[in-house]
Amino acid sequence: MKVPVYRALGALSVLLGIIGAFLPLMPTTPFLILAAWFFARSHPEWEAKLLAHPKFGPAIRAWRDHQAIPRVAKWASTIMMSISVVGSWFILPEPWGYGPAVVCSMVMLWMWTRPSA
Known part of the structure; x- marks a missing residue:
């Protein structure tokens, strides 16, 4: 099954x-x-x-x-998430604009604590 x-x-x-x-x-x-x-x-x-x-x-x-992430993938993800966070500050209303920043910060913290391949 x-x-x-x-x-x-x-x-x-x-x-x-x-x-x-x-x-x-x-x-x-x-x-x-x-x-x-x-x-x-x-x-x-x-x-x-x-x-x-x-x-x-x-x-x-x-x-x-x-459980390693290639360094180039870490940098690409960080850049793309940063662009998304900045864009969300301009698009989303005041209290909601901080949500993507919080989520992306947690993801980046987790990602950069993984070993690099």
Whole structure:
């Protein structure tokens, strides 16, 4: 019963990762890491394809082996989140404009405390 559910969730995670490659506020790699986790339990061939991918495979393996995030990914995420926070200050009304800053600050704090790959 678990195998079809894991396959479906893995496929959904890949789809969300592909969408995230084109939408600036949606991440790609975390969804592909999640997909690899699901495929490891349901479809080893698809997991192997994700791990062998030239662009995303190294990041997935770094997370799996050492829970490490590549330094370039940390910087790119920090820059994109900072742009989003500044934009939200201009778009959202007064009390709501601080929400993205709080959330992004917590995410950045967590991210920068992870080892670098």
